[in-house]
Amino acid sequence: MNTITLAKKYASLLDETYRENAKTAVLESDAALAREGANANEIVIPKLSMDGLADYSRNSGYVDGNVSLTWQTVKYSYERGRMFSVDAMDNEESQSIAFGALAGEFVRTKAVPELDAFRFASIAGTSGISTESGDLATGEEAAAAIRKAVSAMDAAEVPSEDRILFITPVLKGMIDDMDTTKSRAVMAGFDQIVVVPQSRFYSAVKLNDGVSSGEEGGGYSKATGGKNINFMIVHKPAVIQFTKHALPKIISPANNPDADSWKYGYRSYGLCSVYANKAAGVYCHTATA
Known part of the structure; x- marks a missing residue:
């Protein structure tokens, strides 16, 4: 089979795997809002600032205001890779399953979970976001914590649309089991609810380099000092x-x-960050341990 054809065949498989399994795919930004920076490892994004209202005079009319559009430089923060070899005879004798399984399974079980974990940890580690810590043992406690988070974002004037709730399956299940008007109401206020396995949901992660002693297997783990995230509310434009x-x-x-x-x-290769002036658009609730 032509190598280019094979590449295209498995590229579509990888893209499909990513869409089905990456919990953070819903946060992907519109590429039209950014442009390439001066260096290959950065992009620049628009930042708009303007004056507020002033007194209107019936004699002289409007007071002139200033508006400025500046470009903020953001560097790509994630660059990882691996190279694998599959013996030609092993692949032929398995009717190409060996190579095909490698491509699909690697993305599904290794690449996508790590990418999610990195992104959640990057967002959770951003200075200025709203944070809370506590152990949620019941559905009532979980629902109350989410209501508190929503109230905090409302008070910060974060728009109610485009809010996404990322939550562990345990907490989501406890709230669903309540099956009350209050529990349904607290979950109904989000544009999307995404259930995230705890194994991808940490406040800080360590990315193994793949070459140091003890890190040859690559991948990631919860970093020292990292906490389990119970839930995170993200206003997508933030x-x-x-x-x-x-x-x-x-x-x-x-x-x-x-x-x-x-x-x-x-x-x-990519990046995940929070706009400096939109930190109020993220609320992260972690366990105490």
Whole structure:
């Protein structure tokens, strides 16, 4: 099979896997709002500021105001990758399942969970966002904590539309089990509710480099001092999230000078951050431990 055709075949599989499994995919920003920066590892985003109202005079009319559009530079903060080899005979004898399974399973079980974990930790670690800590043992406690978070965002004048609730399956289940008017009301105020496995939901994560002793397996883990996130409310326009998806690098055995094997490389490059003037659009509730 032509290598380019194979690359396209598995690229579509990877894109589909990402859409189905990445919990943070709903936060992806509109690429039209950003432009390339002076350096390859950065983008610039627009930042608008203006004066407020002034007294109107019936003699002289309006008071002149100032409005300025500046461009804020944001650097890409996530760059990870891996290269795998699949022996040509192993792949042939498995009717190409070995290579196909590698591509799909790697993205589904390794790449996507890590990307989610990195993004949630990046958002949770942003200075200026609203935070609360506490152990929620019942549906009533969880619902009350969410109501408190909503009230805090309302008080900060965060728009009610485009709010997304990310919550662990345990807490979501406890609230659903209440099945009361109050529990339904507290969950009805969000544009989307996304259930996030606890294994991706930490306030801080450590990304293993893949080469140091004890880190050869790569991946990620909860960082020292990191906490379990119970739930996070995000006003989508408060987050800057871009993903640069390069076509997976696939090298056929015929083009591999080192071995009679297929080589599959995966690289993920992007950024996740919170607008400095929109920190009130994020509320993060963590466990105390």
